[in-house]
Amino acid sequence: MEHSLILCLLSVLLVVTPAVALCRRFGLSSVLGYLAGGVFLGPSLLGWLPANADLRRLAELGVVLLMFTIGLAFSLPRLLAAKRLVLGIGGAQVVVTTLAFLIAGMWLGLAPTPAFIVVGALAMSSTALVLKFLGENCELTAPHGRIASGVLLFQDVATVPLLVVVSILADDPARLGIELGWALVKTALVFTGLVIVGRRLLPPLLNWVAATRSLELFMLSALLLALSAAGVSSLAGLAPTLGAFMAGMLLGETPFRRQIEADIRPFRDLMLGLFFLTIGARLDVSVFGHAAAGVLLVLFAAVVVKALLVMPLIRAFGHSRAEAWRAGIALAQGGEFGLLLVSSGMSLNLLDADVAQPVLGGLILSMALAPLLLRFDARIAGWLLRDERLQASCDVEAHIADHGAAFDRHVIVCGLGRVGQNLLEILDQEGIPGLALDLDPERVRQVVAAGRPVFLGNAAQPGVLRAAGVERARWVSIYRYSRVARGGATTRR
Amino acid sequence: MNAAGAEVFPEGLESSLAFAGQLLILLDLPPSRVEARLNRIRAMSHTPLRAFFHDSDAMHGDGEMLDYPEQMRTLVIDEGHFAIGRTVPELNLTGQGVELIDVRRGAARYACRATCWMTGFVLAMCWC
Numbered sequence: 134m135e136h137s138l139i140l141c142l143l144s145v146l147l148v149v150t151p152a153v154a155l156c157r158r159f160g161l162s163s164v165l166g167y168l169a170g171g172v173f174l175g176p177s178l179l180g181w182l183p184a185n186a187d188l189r190r191l192a193e194l195g196v197v198l199l200m201f202t203i204g205l206a207f208s209l210p211r212l213l214a215a216k217r218l219v220l221g222i223g224g225a226q227v228v229v230t231t232l233a234f235l236i237a238g239m240w241l242g243l244a245p246t247p248a249f250i251v252v253g254a255l256a257m258s259s260t261a262l263v264l265k266f267l268g269e270n271c272e273l274t275a276p277h278g279r280i281a282s283g284v285l286l287f288q289d290v291a292t293v294p295l296l297v298v299v300s301i302l303a304d305d306p307a308r309l310g311i312e313l314g315w316a317l318v319k320t321a322l323v324f325t326g327l328v329i330v331g332r333r334l335l336p337p338l339l340n341w342v343a344a345t346r347s348l349e350l351f352m353l354s355a356l357l358l359a360l361s362a363a364g365v366s367s368l369a370g371l372a373p374t375l376g377a378f379m380a381g382m383l384l385g386e387t388p389f390r391r392q393i394e395a396d397i398r399p400f401r402d403l404m405l406g407l408f409f410l411t412i413g414a415r416l417d418v419s420v421f422g423h424a425a426a427g428v429l430l431v432l433f434a435a436v437v438v439k440a441l442l443v444m445p446l447i448r449a450f451g452h453s454r455a456e457a458w459r460a461g462i463a464l465a466q467g468g469e470f471g472l473l474l475v476s477s478g479m480s481l482n483l484l485d486a487d488v489a490q491p492v493l494g495g496l497i498l499s500m501a502l503a504p505l506l507l508r509f510d511a512r513i514a515g516w517l518l519r520d521e522r523l524q525a526s527c528d529v530e531a532h533i534a535d536h537g538a539a540f541d542r543h544v545i546v547c548g549l550g551r552v553g554q555n556l557l558e559i560l561d562q563e564g565i566p567g568l569a570l571d572l573d574p575e576r577v578r579q580v581v582a583a584g585r586p587v588f589l590g591n592a593a594q595p596g597v598l599r600a601a602g603v604e605r606a607r608w609v610s611i612y613r614y615s616r617v618a619r620g621g622a623t624t625r626r
Numbered sequence: 627m628n629a630a631g632a633e634v635f636p637e638g639l640e641s642s643l644a645f646a647g648q649l650l651i652l653l654d655l656p657p658s659r660v661e662a663r664l665n666r667i668r669a670m671s672h673t674p675l676r677a678f679f680h681d682s683d684a685m686h687g688d689g690e691m692l693d694y695p696e697q698m699r700t701l702v703i704d705e706g707h708f709a710i711g712r713t714v715p716e717l718n719l720t721g722q723g724v725e726l727i728d729v730r731r732g733a734a735r736y737a738c739r740a741t742c743w744m745t746g747f748v749l750a751m752c753w754c
Contacts, residue, residue: 551642551678552642555643555646555675556642556646576680580679582702582750584730608649608653612645
């Protein structure tokens, strides 16, 4: 028995480690690596993953910890400060997308319960993929990045009631109204209990644990808190994720937030990896053959229809067309919470395989497509808007990126005035690779002809700096007010 | 001043050197090596720093031209250019106040003196 467990773990690690390594190599989210690993190990291909419930329960622990960390990061004041983005655009996106897809689903002949799960899944985008991409590309503070992260925050929180509704639907759909009301009462009771216990007991307890200066004890306490909240919620007949989320919210107010988050993270990432692995394993690859139309329909809905629905909503909140398109394209994919909803629906026998499989296939494909769409969102938006300036800015970036790829551990010289040129010359003499960006086309033409690595581009644009390899650069030199500014990426030296 | 052996140079050159020196130190080069590099440039009366590619406005007469009269230009020898087939001395560039800094074609660099120019050559020149 133990022998087979070790072999099972070994096969998982053998497939997943190279898959995640490949994803890292190509700058993709490791979520895709786990999903692909799951598809390979699953019964439809290699069949190495045992189909027992233990593995799935362990994987669901990952979701509980994910909700706990979302609760930790969730802050009511922050939510209210960004209420126009989060509650306004985020709320409108979830409501409008859900309604539109619900009507389409019913029209296609889906029963209400499966339609609700599928629609909920389609409305969600991938927080893990999008925030990672926007963060890595310095786009989180750009207008489209702020809109996308606001909407994603709302979606994350909206998943909590959606999961509760799904668990109620499994019990008795006819009593949904009563059950939902009862669940709300229980939620309020659990929350009040957690608040009282949390406010009174947690700070002195955590203070005592912190005073012991034992990292191990602190980590154990953090895990204990997350799981006991999930347990209380589960005992009250609610989704364990809900309790975990509420406990996270309470702990998010304490000064220990960051430490708890850091302690929980390795467990969460591993368990969540396992969760995505089991979801990948649930996908029957034959669905791409016999139900290709269904997969394509889901893909079309998650990518094209969702972007088309989101774009006018963002416009209605007073953002420019370019921002609306870029944010819409950034949100055009299925996400981990969609997969979670579908997987819960499958576990609770609410979704038939002939509905669930094409949805899983379409969502996973849309997530595989997402990095490409995110990478080229400005170009696509420029093309859609016939905005040559937006497109041209991408062409400039592509040109710099083509040539800049050869530079590693280099210095990026922003501005090619006298000092910039002198700097480039001295760096060249010292054998240190330097790359310069300047806005004067004639001067750039002259300097390029002299064989210097100089590119026409505005160094104030994150995309241009990224194309110049700011992640790999040792230093970024900006000579404007006689200072050397340390580039963000230099911390990776 | 000349009699006293003093040298006059625009203050910007020394700030350029200080800036470059600071960057080299940040790049973990040994301070002695950085100091030697900077002193070498000072010993050459800042010559390597004096000529540079001015911005396109300055080419039409700008304040920068007063402080830094020497400027770098590149010239691409296109097909049919009168310089094709001639050698450097034949063109008497120095006589016209132009100094040839570099000759290249693609990635290859050529010696400035003993070259017979062909199509595709790019000349980097400095003139006052």
